[in-house]
Amino acid sequence: MENSSTYSSCAIVVTFNPEVPALLKLLGQLNKETDFIVVDNGSEKITQFEESVNIYSRCLQLIRLPENVGLAEALNIGIKETLARDYDFVFLFDQDSSLCDLYVERMLSAYNDVTALTSSKIAGLGPRIINPQSRQQTKFKLFNRVILRSDRFFCDSRQHYQADFLITSGTLLPLKYLAEIGLMKASYFIDNVDLEWCFRARSKGFELVGTDQAVLYHAIGERSDSPLVLKGVIAQHNPSRTYYSSRNRIHLYSVSYSPWGWKLRDCFRFFLKASWLFLSSPDRKLYWKNITAGIRDARSLS
Numbered sequence: 631m632e633n634s635s636t637y638s639s640c641a642i643v644v645t646f647n648p649e650v651p652a653l654l655k656l657l658g659q660l661n662k663e664t665d666f667i668v669v670d671n672g673s674e675k676i677t678q679f680e681e682s683v684n685i686y687s688r689c690l691q692l693i694r695l696p697e698n699v700g701l702a703e704a705l706n707i708g709i710k711e712t713l714a715r716d717y718d719f720v721f722l723f724d725q726d727s728s729l730c731d732l733y734v735e736r737m738l739s740a741y742n743d744v745t746a747l748t749s750s751k752i753a754g755l756g757p758r759i760i761n762p763q764s765r766q767q768t769k770f771k772l773f774n775r776v777i778l779r780s781d782r783f784f785c786d787s788r789q790h791y792q793a794d795f796l797i798t799s800g801t802l803l804p805l806k807y808l809a810e811i812g813l814m815k816a817s818y819f820i821d822n823v824d825l826e827w828c829f830r831a832r833s834k835g836f837e838l839v840g841t842d843q844a845v846l847y848h849a850i851g852e853r854s855d856s857p858l859v860l861k862g863v864i865a866q867h868n869p870s871r872t873y874y875s876s877r878n879r880i881h882l883y884s885v886s887y888s889p890w891g892w893k894l895r896d897c898f899r900f901f902l903k904a905s906w907l908f909l910s911s912p913d914r915k916l917y918w919k920n921i922t923a924g925i926r927d928a929r930s931l932s
Contacts, residue, residue: 641666641721648725661686663734669704672697700819724799728847736844747785756796757844770840773891790847791892792838798824800846821875833887869916876924
């Protein structure tokens with residue numbers, strides 16, 4: 631294998647009304663190691679951070695979209711730019727993630743290690759995710775197993791893990807495989823975009839791998855005192871987000887390449903989350919409206 635230093639990489643950071651200090655911290659970390667492109671989804675106060683973003687030497691472009699086209703399409707816009715510039719790899723990031731030291735170097739080195747262990751094609755490599763609020767680690771999961779389905783070693787390594795799913799932020803994608811797998815599903819807009827892409831890649835025979843060689847600090851969902859959220863059983867989102875999460879997961883239940891194990895477990899989790907919101911949230915009427923609308927509209931997704 632080639633040394634990781636010979637690879638060219640570019641990061642895509644999608645923004646929408648970001649907390650500016652957190653965004654600039656992430657961009658400063660990236661600026662030390664890789665080129666990057668910021669795709670802004672129609673932020674209302676983009677002038678507050680536009681100049682600060684453009685001042686970074688390795689910022690190739692700040693793409694200002696006139697409206698919010700969704701996370702999936704914004705990622706696709708950025709990915710197409712990296713393809714046009716002939717990079718080897720692309721990193722995908724949410725605006726509020728934070729990196730360990732030498733993140734890019736560690737991830738490229740891990741990719742080298744993983745590809746040396748197998749002849750399979752690696753569609754994506756994900757870091758170990760740590761929630762900065764709870765310090766809880768997210769496990770790398772397999773869905774079509776009943777037992778021993780979390781943090782299963784990849785090819786008997788001790789730092790890399792089999793995975794059926796990697797969250798968007800922090801993930802490394804080899805650009806040479808995107809023509810075969812395809813881009814993100816733009817009609818999903820925001821939620822479950824990573825799930826659908828990972829399921830599609832796995833259905834085409836690609837492997838997904840998680841690694842402990844790099845760490846990403848990232849909170850999934852919003853803060854909540856709910857014991858289900860604190861335990862990591864469900865993620866808390868505002869009522870408008872539950873429209874997309876409900877619609878997209880119902881659509882994923884009908885997709886042939888979604889793992890049966892995920893469908894069974896997620897049906898239970900969806901019922902549990904919806905019941906909790908309807909019973910305990912002061913916004914239960916809004917949650918009911920958005921969840922039922924999402925279920926109804928799932929049949930119209932392409």
